Amino acid sequence: MVRPVVPEAEKEIGVKHPVLTHGYLVLVDYMGNDAAIVQAARVSYGQGTKSVRDDRGLIRYLMRHRHTTPFEMVEFKFLVRLPVFVARQWVRHRTCSLNEVSARYSIVPDEFEIPPAEEVRRQSTRNRQGRGESLPPESVERFRSDLDRVTKDAYASYTRAIESGVARETARLLLPVAYYTQWYWKANLWNIFHFLSLRLDPHAQEEIRLYAAEMAKVVRLVTPIAYEAFEEFTLSGLTLSRREQTAIRALLAGKTPEAACGESGLPLTREDGKPMTTGEGVEFLEKLAHLRTLGGEDP
Ligand SMILES: Cc1cc2nc3c(=O)[nH]c(=O)nc-3n(C[C@H](O)[C@H](O)[C@H](O)COP(=O)(O)OP(=O)(O)OC[C@H]3O[C@@H](n4cnc5c(N)ncnc54)[C@H](O)[C@@H]3O)c2cc1C
16 A cells, blocks of 8 residues: 655645744644545545546535545645734634643743735624725724734743743743734645635634645645635535525525515615625625626626
């Protein structure tokens, strides 16, 4: 039996992908490739299909039908340096293994994430968790210089505390969430696809999306056929609820999108008659707009 190796991925091991001001993502190791997925699936399905074309068809079939375990045969290990506010989000993904540098054991370096001016924007009115319109330059610069001052003060206090004998595990309480941590993170391909589907999504915070985008490049290199299927069926796939399917039927019968929403119980207006900005109806119209854009009908 020959251990599968991807020549492009071998060159990728140890290469730093810079992310944010002081962060990075590095592929430390990987196990398996597209062939490992096929090999595992064939244990289930027998020797029926063997050509490269069949391999692609088989992987796409597995993805479409959520036959997930063959994808678990591929593993990735990354070294990631990231600010703590991104780590807080990342660590919510439980189906992985990670080992983080200990700020009880080591001194935290003097590195903090100060976002570039274009990333300091107004609170979004549509997404309560996100950023929206731009801010006046003076507000942006005040925020950035405040953050710069706060992090410098915090680090000076941290250093003073350590020098005066306060334990490192206690001194770190002085540091804001913009400080950097580092970890080894290992997951199998299926869980990585799940991570990417959530963290490449426009609803995820911009900073974690940048890490996800670098991870996606590495994953694509090691498992190009599986990644293509993931893009096709998961990243670019669209789900339709029962009400949305009813609305589609109304559209096909010639109704306007608003009438179709009305008929199928997808709300577009609030009780006071004002238009809704979020909710199932609005999201359905967004899906339609997306489909129209894909079809080249809308700019
Ligand atoms: C845009 C966005 C906004 C978010 N906002 C918030 C927020 O405001 N507050 C907040 O607390 N979190 C928030 N989260 C985190 C989110 O709720 C999930 O915890 C995170 O995305 C990890 O997803 P997961 O549990 O599917 O992944 P994993 O932990 O990797 O789990 C993978 C899958 O394994 C299964 N699984 C794992 N553990 C269990 C379990 N204990 N029980 C049942 N099934 C399990 C599930 O099928 C799960 O989908 C947000 C995430 C995103 C992407």
